[in-house]
Amino acid sequence: MISSKTIKIAATGILCLAGAASLSAQFKTDQEFWNQPHITKTFAASYSMLAKTEPELAEEEQVIVKQVLEQLKLTNDKDAALKTILDALALNPDATAAFDFIAANFYAEKGDLKNAIKYYDSAAKKHPSFLRAVRNGAIMKVKEGRFEAALKDFTKAIELGAKDTTTMGLLGLCYVNTGKYFSAETAYREAIVLDPNVKDWQVGLAKSLLQQSKYEEGIAVLEQILVDDPENDILWSSAANAYLGLDDAETAVAIQEIVDRLGKSTPESLVFMGNIYMSRSLNDLALTYFQRAIKMDPKQDPSVYVSVAETMTARGTYDQAKTVIADVRSSFGDQLSDENSLKLLRFEAQIGLATGGGEKVIPILEKLVERDPMDGQALLLLAEFNSSKGTTDGYSRADLYFERATKVRAWEVRALISWARSYVSRERFGKAIPLLERVQVIDPQDHIGRYLDQVRKVYIASQGL
Structure with a gap:
């Protein structure tokens, strides 16, 4: 027979919580994170009541709790045990908070x-000082991704006396996600x-440090973790980003090369490498990484x-831009939005104009103009190309x-300046002056002001004034 002094409230140790997004990538599965000993130990609490923080029965x-414990002992039928508790609560909704806690554990x-x-x-x-109910509820909210709500519960749990590693660690997780x-x-x-x-x-600490731009401290923590987990590509990539934050591109690249040699590169890490090499004008090398990244995942x-x-x-x-454009079209043709398709067309047009x-x-x-009559960039490129022909027909089309380009607000200033220069190239200085004056009204610029003064002087001289 179970005595009243040893009645134990059912706090399960099998609460395998799903990991939050910010940490899930650090483990093969969410289950792997939530099944770790330091997590399950927190829930595998004893069934004994804590006088200061938990309700008396x-x-x-x-009697009902004894019945539940006997059911579990004899048949381990948790559904039946849950029904017993729910029936008791249905008969008396104001019954002890212990019943609600037991029901919550079964549902968990x-x-x-x-x-x-x-x-x-x-x-x-029902029982505001019920520490385990507050804390377990907080952990369930973390699992559900409700970090703000969990944060409030964890804070209350700490006020009630909780100061275990899981409470403090998941509190950190909530802070990171908010x-x-x-x-x-x-x-x-x-x-x-x-x-x-x-x-x-340790990983959470490293992340919080890096988010505060405390790169050296973050690197020190990451290096400590990598001693025991040297093939963790996510940690290596985090370290690479930290070194980049310290303007140490050489070390950042070296670290990402390690990730690549481990065979654990991702599209993100390959793009990282490509951007680094592109910033250093190693364009062909950068292209190889971009191409690998594109081919790695057709759904990205x-x-x-x-x-x-x-x-x-x-x-x-x-040359590299044209290769990337071709690869993007071949790999993501069906996934390209209208906006991205138009952008690629613009880039091709710019490249064509620049390369003759x-x-x-x-x-x-x-x-492009047919699809969007207000495409200022396309209109301006057409104008500049026709102007560059140097023919009467070309100038007419250019004008x-x-x-039309000056009617597009975002492109108005650039179109006015380019149009004015076109007139100057034709020695039609009188036409260029009002365009430049309009620029100075819309967006005054010192260098345009100086250019305007020069055009005025040439115009005056050409008129013999």
């Missing part, structure tokens, strides 16, 4: 987060003091590589496109 309530085991949180919150409401990185650092350090062997908290977001093509076009590395292939790209530009 009336005599008739003790079943993976029913909604009901688990409902009954943990109910238990805490952007409170300094507080996260403090919580993780406390969790590590309580248990220095938990890698999760092509916007990243559209941006790469844009950067290459702007830098004048046209203007006649070939005119149909592209005209197609029409320049005028």
